[in-house]
Amino acid sequence: MPHALHQEKMKSLSKLKHPSIETLRALAVVLVFIHHLHSIANITLPYIAHFGGWVGVQIFFVISGYLIILSALRYSAKDYVIHRVFRIYPAYLFWFIAFAIFLNQLVWMDIDFKALLIHLTFLQHLFPDQYFKYDSLHVSWTLTIELAWYFFAFLCAARFKKHPAGITLLFMMFSYVWIFWGSSYFPSQATMEPGLKYFFVNNNFINQLPFFFFGAYIAVKNPRFDKAGLACIFLVTVVLSSAWKAHFPDPIFITGFGVAALFLILKDMEYTNKKYVVFLSDISYSFYLIHFPVISIVSEKIENDALVVVVSVAATLLLSYLSYRWIEQPFMRMAKRKSKNSVPQGKAADSIA
Secondary structure (H helix, E strand, C coil): CCCHHHHHHHHHHHHCCCHHHHHHHHHHHHHHHHHHHHHHHHCCCCCCCCHHHHHHHHHHHHHHHHHHHHHHHCCCCHHHHHHHHHHHHHHHHCCCCHHHHHHHCCCHHHHHHHHHHHHCCCCCHCHHHHHEEEEEECCCCHHHHHHHHHHHHHHHHHHHHHHHHHHHHHHHHHHHHHHCHHHHHHHCCHHCCCCHHHHHHHHHHHHHHHHHHHHHHHHHHCCCCHHHHHHHHHHHHHHHHHHCCCCCCCCCEEEEHHHHHHHHHHHHHCCCCCCHHHHHHHHHHHHHHHHHHHHHHHHHCCCHHHHHHHHHHHHHHHHHHHHHHHHHHHHHHHHCCCCCCCCCCCCCCCCCC
16 A cells, blocks of 8 residues: 555544544443433433433434544445445344334234335335334434435545535524424424424434535634634523523524534544443444333332432443444454455444434
């Protein structure tokens, strides 16, 4: 391999291995877990229990924006698809079927094959009538949004590298227009209850794409800003969001500025994560997939709140590690073997998925 090419590949690898990504992924799964402890078992950690869910998901989206645009720029269409499918599908398929059977959602005589096909192809968040028929994992709606991002990222990667600010602003505009006017074109939105309209329309992938583009912008531009200014952005847009969120439709990409600011703060710091942070980062995808049904099952069997927390944490960590070790890692290795132009990606070279 020519020396210059080797240096370029090592430079890309160092980007993907940065400990900031490990930190943020570990933080994201903890925030989402705490939020669902509140929503399922009514175990509340003040403040974090309420905002942790959406902040955690947005952190995942920004990280995915950063990593996937680099993947789209590096790989051919075939290799890109191989890496994405082998990375997210096997663990999802296993846990989706396992929990659907365990929760008696997937019974052979009563299978709705259309709904099942929609869930198996990650399209569930586009079909409100089918979504709740097989909602064993609950968080799978974000995979529809991830799939949309994978598609857009590959299509616009080369152009985005040349015009990152313009394309990011364009999708911010699409998001803002959608939340006010475009939502009227979503199928069946007129008959939806407010809660369902918020879930399926306001949280539509069009509204979520700016978060990914913020991460993609960081990947291709590597901007440097004053850390004090970035900290102020994070404080105002995320920590103090309760002061302004009531005046804006939700979700809105304003909080994405704060998440991106936090990413930039950590990204410019030189540090090494503790082993437990690296561990949480490694298992974060499986942890994210299975934590909701685990908490639901445990909270139904146990009444003591402290015991619910302990058992839920222990069970989720154990199952997530086994999933990472015996499902995720073998398929990631298989993807590298099948990819003609594979570059070693390191543990952090993944998205939410």
